[in-house]
Amino acid sequence: MKNLTNLLILVLAIFSCGAVQVEAQTRNLYSFLRNDAGARAAALSGAFVSVTGDPGGVFYNPASARTVAEGTMGVTFLKHVLDINSGMLSYNNTLEGIGDEGSFAVSANYVNYGSFDRADRNGNVTGDFGAFDLAFAGTYANDLDSNFHYGVTLKFVANALDEESSQAVAVDAGLLYTNPEKRFSVGLAVLHVGTQISNLSGVSEDLPVDLRLGANHRLRGLPLLLNVSFHRLADESDDIGDKLQSFAIGGELYLSKALQLRLGYDNKRRSDLSPDTQKKLAGFSGGLGVIVDDFYFDYGVSSYGQAGELHRFSLNFAL
Numbered sequence: 001m002k003n004l005t006n007l008l009i010l011v012l013a014i015f016s017c018g019a020v021q022v023e024a025q026t027r028n029l030y031s032f033l034r035n036d037a038g039a040r041a042a043a044l045s046g047a048f049v050s051v052t053g054d055p056g057g058v059f060y061n062p063a064s065a066r067t068v069a070e071g072t073m074g075v076t077f078l079k080h081v082l083d084i085n086s087g088m089l090s091y092n093n094t095l096e097g098i099g100d101e102g103s104f105a106v107s108a109n110y111v112n113y114g115s116f117d118r119a120d121r122n123g124n125v126t127g128d129f130g131a132f133d134l135a136f137a138g139t140y141a142n143d144l145d146s147n148f149h150y151g152v153t154l155k156f157v158a159n160a161l162d163e164e165s166s167q168a169v170a171v172d173a174g175l176l177y178t179n180p181e182k183r184f185s186v187g188l189a190v191l192h193v194g195t196q197i198s199n200l201s202g203v204s205e206d207l208p209v210d211l212r213l214g215a216n217h218r219l220r221g222l223p224l225l226l227n228v229s230f231h232r233l234a235d236e237s238d239d240i241g242d243k244l245q246s247f248a249i250g251g252e253l254y255l256s257k258a259l260q261l262r263l264g265y266d267n268k269r270r271s272d273l274s275p276d277t278q279k280k281l282a283g284f285s286g287g288l289g290v291i292v293d294d295f296y297f298d299y300g301v302s303s304y305g306q307a308g309e310l311h312r313f314s315l316n317f318a319l
Contacts, residue, residue: 030133033208034210035078037056040287043302044264045249045269047214047248048060048229050215050216052176058107058139058151059107060189060191061151061189063176066142066151068103070094071318072316072318073092073317074090076313076314078312083114086111089108106138107137108134109133114131115130116128116131134157136156137155147180148176150174159200161200166196174187175187185215190211192207210234211234214229225251226249226250227248229248248268261288262285265284267283279305285302296315298312
């Protein structure tokens with residue numbers, strides 16, 4: 001009965017947060033929170049809300065922290081254009097040492113925009129300055145029963161441009177149900193629900209609230225994990241059909257115990273990025289995973305049409 005009560009409270013909280021309507025998203029201070037987290041997730045086009053056992057899953061669903069092996073570290077590096085670099089890291093462990101049966105994760109997400117020339121009104125260079133985005137987070141996850149998990153993340157978000165800065169706090173919450181016998185899992189999460197506590201140059205901006213729902217299934221007789229996810233379900237829209245256009249599909253093919261191939265498609269990304277006549281491979285992604293002993297190496301490439309591709313590299317390992 002206690003577990004049922006906790007479940008109902010968490011579900012109501014998730015849907016209450018998810019009901020918050022946000023305007024059509026434009027690039028703002030906190031858009032980096034929507035970036036794909038990890039090469040594996042990027043290769044699957046972000047269809048990751050129901051994936052288990054991956055330290056990068058905490059960025060999509062806090063409840064996934066409960067399914068990650070204790071003492072696991074995940075590190076991701078992404079090289080953008082010019083001097084822009086970004087990365088993510090997460091560390092998962094259990095709380096059994098302090099008498100708690102739950103799990104925890106600490107994570108960080110950053111974007112460094114490099115160095116820019118500072119000039120006066122006449123164009124004379126007088127120095128340089130930098131800019132960055134950064135988010136630190138702590139996650140707690142536990143079980144509602146043996147196959148049903150919940151998780152909550154509290155995070156601090158900061159941006160800086162030269163001597164100006166902005167800070168915000170946000171909460172993620174999620175549920176994850178797994179059925180190993182039927183090789184099936186389903187996840188629900190609301191992300192980035194929060195508020196600014198200080199703004200940049202007097203301009204207030206909202207956080208990009210995101211409601212995600214997804215499922216995956218390991219096909220019988222075929223070594224393929226199929227992932228389907230709906231995202232940005234909290235975006236403002238007059239037509240429910242428009243929200244359902246924000247979906248991603250990803251497939252993970254197990255060629256052997258040591259090698260996995262991945263392919264993904266994000267319909268929202270494809271429709272947003274390129275005009276109809278110049279879409280090319282916008283919205284598509286791919287990658288591979290290689291397992292060597294206790295080291296998991298992942299590579300993911302995401303196509304942004306005429307804007308080019310982004311390449312991510314991740315390494316997961318036990319400490």
